[in-house]
Amino acid sequence: MTSTTIVPATSNTAMTDFSRTTSRWGQITMIIGLLISLAGPLDLVFASGLDIAPEQLWIAFAAVAATFGIIWIVEPLTYFPALGPAAMYQAFMIGNISNKLLPAALIAQTNIGAKPGSKRAELAAVVAICGAAAVHLVSLAIFVGLLGSWLISVIPPSVLLVTRLYVLPTVLAAVLVQAVVSMKQPRTTVIALVVSAVVVFVILPLAPSLAMVSTAIVVLATIMLAWFFRAKSVTAKSEPVHIE
Amino acid sequence: MHQPLAVQPQVTSNSTDVLAIANSPILWVCVAGVFGVIIIQSVIFMKAARRAAPSVDMSTQDIKTSFRSGAVSAIGPSLAVSLVAIALLGLFGAPAVLTRIGLIGSAAYEVSAASIAAGSMGAKLDDASYTQSVFAVAFFVMSMGGAMWMLATLILTPLLRKGDAKVRSVNPAAMAIVPAAALIGAFSCLGLSELPKSGIHVLAFLVSAAVMGLCLLLARKFSKSWLREWGLGFSIVIGLIAAYLAASPAIGA
Structure with missing residues (x-):
């Protein structure tokens, strides 16, 4: 610079x-x-x-890499200018x-x-x-x-137990809302939610063994569909890709 | 630790006493190591900045003001991160929470990575399938994820410093769509996967999502950015309170 x-x-x-x-x-x-x-x-x-x-x-790492691999590279790129x-x-x-x-x-x-x-x-x-x-x-x-x-x-064991049992849905729900609001991409959001709902409520009950790779499947499908159905007027945002 | 080696694997790997190994002394030593490296780095960078400051018209007072501004503005976010970290102590133990959520990573990515890692072993983080082995694999994968971020930084920063044309000429439309799609896709799949587990999971999910939505709405409406910082902490705590109230008859609390 x-x-x-x-x-x-x-x-x-x-x-x-x-x-x-x-x-x-x-x-x-x-x-x-x-x-x-x-x-x-x-x-x-x-x-x-x-x-x-x-x-x-390696399987566990591959599953996470398939989900966040793109972010590993994109985040440093987008934060560099700031x-x-x-x-x-x-x-x-x-x-x-x-x-x-x-x-x-x-x-x-x-x-x-x-x-x-x-x-x-x-x-x-x-x-x-x-x-x-x-x-x-x-x-x-x-x-x-x-x-x-x-x-x-x-803290009482019952509180610790509740925390361990239910902290995941609270974290993930809040993070999802954050991601949706801060990305401001309604099309992509609808696609992601529909794909996730289909995978979680339809495909997984039929083929439980896919649970291992469900997130990676949803990520890849969302990227492809979001790209295919992208608004032609889309312009690059200069702001970093992150969740608030 | 002192059991005969032949017996040890079978005895320990199926144990669900995750916090026993999550608080091992070696992990605490590593926490101290990460703290130490950040302190050393900060000292070196401060000295370098002080040396360079006069040449760009930056006074000692400017350095002081910058340091103090950074420190003061970090108080709120640091406390917010601490609240989130405390909520996750029961799941991952203090050393993993301190290095993964407190430093290096952030709650969103680390919890997701742990959840995905457990899923790849056919386990879940919130039932009896969460054994010591599952924790070890999840912690390994969280740390590998952090390592990949650092690796990308180590490789890309020198390239970007030189203004490498190739790195900058990534298709702008792809840069706008692909990362956002990956993030929203990942978090929506992980989030919705919590719903079939039980009615209380649904309740905790909905309450937390509503609190976060409210925080972001109020933050925008009254331009209170602290609400954005505390959103995750508030959502977790209020979601857990709702879950506790709903679950207390069942667990005899």
Whole structure:
């Protein structure tokens, strides 16, 4: 990205230095983060005495890849213009980008009057995400790590049971509504709901073994139908693809 | 842990005491590791930003203002994420919730991935088929999903920085339709799959969907963006309260 801001001549070397540092250390820290985040589950799968066949892992992974594989690639693409290269390495490790990091970066840019796309805006985003990360780590450690673990140990078993039994429909219902509202694509929504209803209420009762791949089937069918029946006037949205 | 190896697999893998292995010390060490990496990264990036700031007319005060703005604006969303995370503690245990939902990923993707992973083993996350093995596979797949996001970031960021023409010339119509179709398709299938399970599932689903719809409506009408941030947390809690009231006669609460 080229900046249109007029800046002193020294800025080139200083910003090149910034780019080099953040890109090198961004990559190093992200690779370490990636490895650590995989170490826990790998230990659980292979070293804790559970008899899990490697095929089970690959089948499960393939099912999720068929569902979200496109999003893995599209999300970094759509967030790049708003975040800039340095903040990319922060955002995709800290997570909760659309609901937390992006607003944090935008508010900081507004507060110091940085023009979007300028070098100042890029620095402000990086610094703001550092601030957001600090708050986020502290609140996670206190409210989830300490308070949450304590809560689990004191709440009545009946409440814990209800939570375990019914938390999935509550999460998924809310996420579905979020996705539908924030994507603003009524055609695609109708197609997705019809395809899902057919798969869940008609096909699955007839062929229960398809449950393994039902989500992947719905995703592929929805993409194809949405593409086939797309409005000809559709234009690209520049905003990131995310659920609010 | 100290049982003879020969007996261990049969004894543990069918156990439904998921929280016992979900809170193992090694997983906690990994949580500390992820926290540590993010802290180190933030320190390095802050220093780099401070060094570069004067060259683009950014004062020390601007740096302070940016940091504080980021921190303050993150308070609400962080607490909202914590509420969602707490609601999922009983299902995944604290270490998995902290790394998957709290950091790296988000509730929507991780819960979906876990649900799909369990489904691929012919199991569900909310009945007796949710064994320790199912949890291990689900946690592995959630983490692999997060790893793929990071991998995509590692590969694409340098390309995008160079302004690679190929990456930018993706068909705009396809970019508008395909990702949205994938997301709405995935979440509508996962959501509707909850309905045949029981009447209480239907109730929890409808209440939660209604609360989220209301939150988004009010957020738009009165431009209160905090309602959008808290929508998921509110929907989960109110949906669970409805489920608790409906289920309490059955579970003797």
